[in-house]
Amino acid sequence: MKSKHWIVGNWKMNGSRQAVQQWLAEWQLGCNKLTASASRLEILVCPPAIYLPFFAEQITTNNISRLKLVGQNVSAYLQGAYTGELSAAMLQDYQCSHVLIGHSERRQLFAETDEVVAQKVATAQAQGLRPILCVGETQAQREQQATESVVTAQLDSVLKRIGAEKLAQAIIAYEPIWAIGTGLSATPEQAQAVHASIRAWLGNKRVGFTPLLYGGSVSPDNAAAVLRQPDIDGVLVGGASLVADSFLKICAVLT
Numbered sequence: 001m002k003s004k005h006w007i008v009g010n011w012k013m014n015g016s017r018q019a020v021q022q023w024l025a026e027w028q029l030g031c032n033k034l035t036a037s038a039s040r041l042e043i044l045v046c047p048p049a050i051y052l053p054f055f056a057e058q059i060t061t062n063n064i065s066r067l068k069l070v071g072q073n074v075s076a077y078l079q080g081a082y083t084g085e086l087s088a089a090m091l092q093d094y095q096c097s098h099v100l101i102g103h104s105e106r107r108q109l110f111a112e113t114d115e116v117v118a119q120k121v122a123t124a125q126a127q128g129l130r131p132i133l134c135v136g137e138t139q140a141q142r143e144q145q146a147t148e149s150v151v152t153a154q155l156d157s158v159l160k161r162i163g164a165e166k167l168a169q170a171i172i173a174y175e176p177i178w179a180i181g182t183g184l185s186a187t188p189e190q191a192q193a194v195h196a197s198i199r200a201w202l203g204n205k206r207v208g209f210t211p212l213l214y215g216g217s218v219s220p221d222n223a224a225a226v227l228r229q230p231d232i233d234g235v236l237v238g239g240a241s242l243v244a245d246s247f248l249k250i251c252a253v254l255t
């Protein structure tokens with residue numbers, strides 16, 4: 001039996017100030033109903049960066065205790081002439097404890113290479129943020145039976161940069177690109193198979209226990225089956241996290 005599960009909501013570039021207010025009001029009402037076993041859940045949310053101060057303020061003033069804040073991205077650099085970027089220290093100023101790094105949308109749409117991703121993980125950790133490192137294959141790579149080699153290559157570039165001890169302090173999210181935002185979730189068995197191979201790879205590399213999350217069209221309907229898989233320690237939820245009620249339902253599936 002797993003001692004803990006991670007439920008992470010990734011809003012991507014969605015929402016508004018009004019939507020944040022409504023979401024938090026609904027969250028606050030609903031989270032009181034999460035049962036005692038939910039105490040073994042770590043619940044995190046990644047709003048667009050511009051709403052982080054508002055989230056942080058609402059969490060403090062309304063005493064919203066269960067939510068941890070996550071940046072969706074972070075600069076590989078500490079500070080300086082990097083227009084449009086946010087540093088790890090800036091995220092921490094607004095209560096972020098974690099940061100997503102290497103989401104497939106960053107890799108595919110913003111040309112983040114394995115090297116940049118590894119650099120960001122190193123910087124985030126050095127500054128005290130816990131990275132949620134995203135990896136995953138495209139549909140074409142899956143069809144070529146390259147899933148395992150693609151995912152382990154993505155992990156290996158980070159391992160080479162930061163070493164086994166540090167990699168064990170990260171969280172890894174396996175997100176098959178073909179399952180993101182498509183409604184076409186990997187089956188729990190497909191996800192488990194990749195998680196088992198990641199677990200084995202980490203073992204071979206002498207990386208200690210690292211939480212492994214699954215992401216890709218997770219919903220209140222499939223979350224329980226996914227979370228029951230032996231090597232799946234949590235879920236990274238995009239679309240279904242935008243509505244407080246469905247995010248709460250996912251948080252409640254194991255309780």
Ligand code: PGA
Nearest residue numbers: 180181216217237238239
């Ligand atoms: P999705 O997104 O749940 O909407 O598929 C997941 C993610 O990209 O993190």
